[in-house]
Amino acid sequence: MKKRLLWNLLFVIAVGTVVFFWLIDLISKHTEESMSFIDVSYREELREYAREAERILYEEGEDALEIWVKEVEEREDTWIAIAQSSITTLSNTSLSQSYTDNFWLGRSLEWKIHLYFAENPTMDIFFEDGVNHFLIQLPQRMRPGSNLLIIDLILQIGIPFLLLCLITFVLYRHMMKPLKKLEKATRQFSKGQLDVRASDGFSHRDDELTKLASTFDHMAGRISRLITDQRQLLADLSHELRTPLTRLNIAVDCVEQNLDSDKALERLRYESSNMQGLIDDALTLVWFNTESPKLDLEDLEITSLLQVIVEDAQYEFSQHKVRLIQLESEFFIKSAQQALTAALENIIRNALFHTPIGKTVTVELKQKIDNITIEVRDQGYGVPEKYLEKIFKPFFRIKQENQDTERSVSSKKSGYGLGLALAKRQVIALGGSIYAENLSHEQGAGLMVCIQLPYCASLTQRRNE
Template identity: 25%
Template sequence: MRLREAALLVAAMTLVLAALLVPLARLVQVSAPDRAVGAATDKARNLEFLVATLGRADLDVAVTQANSDVPRYPATVYLPGGVALGAPAPRTPAVELASRGSSFTAAGRGGWEVVAAVAASSYHGAVVVRVFVSDAELTRGVHRSWLILALLGFGALVLSVLAGDRLTRATVRPIRELADVSHRLAAGQLDARSPVHGPAEIQAVAAGLNHLAGRIQDLLRQERESVADLSHQLRTPLTALRLEVDATPGTAAIAEHVVTLEAAVTRVIEQARRTGTPPPAVCDAAEVVAARCAFWHALAEDQRRPSRVAVPGQRLPVGVTETDLRASLDALLGNVFSHTPQGIGYTVSVTARSGGGARVVVEDTGPGFPAIDAVRRGASGAGSTGLGLDIARRTAVASGGSLAIGTGGGGGARVVVEYGPPPDPRT
């Protein structure tokens, strides 16, 4: 914006200065010859008076003195009989014409001649006064005046650009502050606010942005409290269920599931009410995948599902929290158990990802995905909520990875999830 404003200002000032300085430059060029010829004419008139009042000896001294005082316009006085006083110069056609009683200004070789005839009785004939103006005198001072005008115009242009830049900067600064606040809000800094200053229109935008940020903060706070309240309401029946399971013999596995469910509800409450900086997003993908596959293995044995898990013996750090990675794996494995018949096997493999991170592949031998966009949030072809794959996808994307679905080698569903490496602590 500043560059566009500066270019527009330079163009406008250039037109204004051109409209002002070009006529002035032309006026200087035209007036210089008039000034020189006028000065020569005045000198010629003074010599005419001297010719009419002085004798020959005094006239010679007067002409020499006049040439010394104004050397730029050499003067010559032609007396009858071919005698010339003052600056040596040949009798030109203009002098010959003036000797017949004429006074005029004519162009000559190398300049202009101002000639005047004087009728003086003491010289027994016509006396001609000639003052010469060279071509250099006709243009004297023109180039210097042009240079001065050019410098003045350039100076005026620079000052106008500097003044315009200050005005533009005063307008652009609030706009940049608005953009910075909008980026901070997009990054999750909901307490960011823009100072309200600048032109009235920008002040209105800043006030509106601040109001919007405050409103978003209020709505998120209400949503977090609502989720926390709803999750907290689930803890009472879960506690009752756990107590009843504990009192019933032979339900150790069910009790373990209830405890896991209680822990999940607790995490939901903590995440919903968390307003500070989240913990560092990093965990060992190999360890988490191995733990979750071991958890689901018991259910797989109950449903006679053959399973194969391939986890490397080395750490695979990824830029995902352990809680989010566990939720993603549970969503992927939960889909296998929920949407395929009992007895359908599955495979889970973990490998290192090129550039850091990990690559997790979950594949089953079931009927595959329905003919819908299974990754789209809320889309489901089996009567579920349609959130599982979307949860896994958002977790992968947040770490710098991706999620892709397809068909496995046995014709069943195949989900490939790539998790990016953990963030560099130095950045």
């Protein structure tokens, strides 16, 4: 799901907060409701007062009742009255029976008490005679909801505060845990631990932070590959330079001692130009590796370019045959001439170098549905299957005697093992791909190196013109 973290946060914060405050409101109302009634024991006490008043009135008379009332009023710090209710209507009007039946001078003990009224309500208890009312202003000690303020504070400030703190803490942990892992991985990586990856600890989640971790891993993978390749390249390069440098030193010694100076000078020239070539190739390779450059593409007529390359190769390897199988008409592609020529020259030179004298190297241009293909087929001994991919790695060469790898021996005839590595990067920079495969006996044995180049739709038109 896209933006999972956002949806999670939205759910927890928006939905959670609304539900939470709705619950708090519900609980507050319920608590307030349950606190709005006079306690049962107090109700009984008040009824007892009423019964006592009725008894005194009928058994001891009004004077005794007055004394008792005064005493209770003092004790409870309130007022008490014994009253009769009779309503006189005017102008020949009359009250409904149900109204007179339910007429109260004060409030029933069972009724709800308004907690926010400043004055205590007057309670009304009927005497047994059904005529007199025992009226008493509710004593303060019996008033319900005395701890309403505290409960309100707890429900509306205390609990929301604690719960929001908890939610903030949980959200913080939810966000910070992966960020901390990422921060740790970044720190380790910056200290040189190139194999460290961040997304290992993210398997249980799938959100924006997981994406961040996998982007980090992608970056770490690329940087560590670059660094490893660079280190390897540097090690190989210094190794490769050792032999020509030794030969250079020997030649310099010869010149100093006037021993066969001409030959030594010739050797000096040869070795230095060799080293120059090696360093140029290595630097170009480093440039391709680090920059991943996008080459400027131009309209290139491929058939005449192949013609020139093949003629040059035939001239250089006059004892071999170089055959070109072309398309019938001109064919334009979008490409960079310099890079494509360099790659093709490398591959064709390899093919000729590994093909016995008198045999043929074939270069064939094919037009496919979605690309154009250039195949270079030779009649040499091919490459062991296990090395078909490795020959595109820098400084990788195959020993001819036992067909084993060799990274150190450089002779006058064999190169440094940079040609195919460069060709691969050049073809990739042109938007194409390259691979090698061994040919069957029927196909003439040997190796085939195949370049596939993208085919630009706009150029089809020019071809047909």
